Amino acid sequence: MGKIHTIKQLEQKANTIREDIIRMLEHAGSGHSAGPLGSADIFTALYFEVMKHDPKRPEWEDRDILLQSNGHCVPVRYATMAEAGYFPKKELLTLRKLGSRLQGHPERTRLPGLETTSGPLGCGLSQGVGMALAMRMDKQSHRHVYVVTGDGELDEGNNWEAIMLAAKYQLNNITAIVDRNNIQIDGPTDEVMPLEDLKAKWESFGWHVIEIDGNDIEAVIDACAMAKAVTEKPAVILAYTVPGKGVDFIEYDFHYHGMLLHPDDAKKALHELRTLGGKIRSEHE
Amino acid sequence: MNEVRLLDVTKDLQIEPTRKGFGRGLKRAGELDGRVVAACADLTDSTQMGLFRDAFPERFVEIGIAEQNLVTVGAGLAAMGKIPFVSSYAAFSPGRNWEQIRTTICLNDRPVKIVGSHAGVSVGPDGATHQMLEDIAIMRVLPNMVVIAPCDSVEAEKATLAMAKDHRPNYIRLAREGTPVFTTLDTPFEIGKAYVFTPGTDVTLIATGTMTYQALLAAEQLYKDGIHAEVVHVPTVKPLDAETILASVHKTGCVVTAEEGQMAGGLGGAVAELLGDECPVPLHRIGMKDRFGESGEPSELVTYFGLDAKHIRFAAHHVVERKR
Secondary structure, three states, rough: OEEEEHHHHHHHHHHHHHHHHHHHHHHHHOOHHHHHHOOOOHHHHHHHHHOOOOOOOOOOOOOOOEEEOOOHHHHHHHHHHHHHOOHHHHHHOOOOOOOOOOOOOOOOOOOOOOOOOOOOOOOOOHHHHHHHHHHHHHHOOOOOOEEEOOOHHHHHHHHEEEEEHHOOOOOOOEEEEEEEEEEEEEHHHHHOOOOHHHHHHHHHHHOOEEEEEEEHHHHHHHHHHHHOOOOOOOOOEEOOOOOOOOOOOOOOOOHHHOOOOOOOHHHHHHHHHHHHHHHHOOOOO | OOOOOOOOOOOOOOOEEEHHHHHHHHHHHHHHHHOOOEEEOOOOOOOOOOOHHHHHHHHHHHHHHHHHHHHHHHHHHOOOOOOOOOEEEOOOOOOHHHHHHHHHHHHHOOOOOOEEEEEHHHHOOOOOOEEEEOOOHHHHHHOOOOOEEOOHHHHHHHHHHHHHHHHOOEEEEOOOOOOOOOEEEEEEOOOOOOOEEEOOOEEEEEOOOHHHHHHHHHHHHHHHHHOEEEEEEOEEEEEOOOHHHHHHHHHHOOEEEEEEEEOOOOHHHHHHHHHHHHHHOOEEEEEOOOOOOOOOOOOHHHHOOOOOHHHHHHHHHHHHHOOO
């Protein structure tokens, strides 16, 4: 894809994606809201600047790979893919409906471009490691694997098995992006299962660690470039995000991790996104 | 009049574990197709992946003791067009990593080849923790999964080569202990097919894995008892070859199943489901009866748990009697 966007344009795209997420969830009547809203900037950066991909050729053999390990946040991916032109936007409203390609948790075999099926947590990173190993075997040094994981899902042991394996093989063609929003279903991550010192954990497992504000699109883009420049080991971006970013009453509230949006909430959220303190003007007023 | 060519099971035969045949087959598959890769969870020589690792070190991944990682890395390799064989002991894979197999391999429809060695009580002295008995049951219920249990090392080699060409997720069940090699290079093998190894008219003995040898021995003994047993070998428990099984059962009118694993959910369960739906007849299942194994010598254990020709023979008499 041509990378012709300014940061301002990307921020507008992220805002549009947030509006689509709200509409999708309201229409679906269920689904997670905080994670998708919080990671909209990461997905915008990946799809519109960082990754080599082609919406018209989802199976393009030279594409970069994006795995979304935290499958429950898939509304952000669907909305971003639709914005990028993978499928018509009107299909977004089929989310979670019978017969839809947009399953409640992503299913690769139903929608081209998803790369894998996820939802049960902690398995994206290891699949990414398998893909990175295959790319190395095939000497496809022009390709890169990105894996977005939640922070809560780092409770899963499978992640740390994969983290060790990537370090063992010094895989420099994989970048993990942790959506560090500090919430999971039962509460704040540091009450449910303390993850800190998360940076030290990854470093001691042999990864290069970059910490950023995950709601700063330019920071995400820069961090991905820095991660790719690390040649002797895999790199992880700890992206500190605000859960529910962009919608005041959802922000930071772990209850919205998996709570459905009432039509009134959705209306309020859309209004806020459209104005956003006058900072960003929506195209969909 | 055998429909397939077998060696005489009443004679002394070469003894070799099925995992050895897998090891040879994997190396051969690697020679035939550059997309074949392998990964193991710290049991490379034990699961007989050593031949492949030594021949193709750049196509082998040592995962360490991490079975959840083993199969999900496999899913990633398959996603990139590789044909990954991933091995461990069956007790750990698919024993420990079933959900990963369900989501990232079956639902995700990636053709990962899961190799579970050391299945059954014939693992011996290691005891119940390492004697996997539930693998057929837990793999058989997964949509998209193919379940294969070869009867000897020659068939295991053929099965491995067939798996490398199959586009579906596969599970192959292998044994630690050596068992008689009674099939030959000419014995047919195709994924999804059951084979009449001994034709008969009075009772159908349906067996999988190394229990097929015991069924053939039982058929020899039953012949002397005046009962003509038909032995149907089922190397592919899923998809089950209903046509071959039902053709035999329509002829004989009674069935004994035999497997070295839990009969609940295993081959016995699969056959009971089929017969219940299509052709209810007297059925006796030989297998583990809702209990775990224990330490002992392999030959002691199979006798102790009734997993041998003698018990198949008694069961055959029993179902023939019920038929009358």
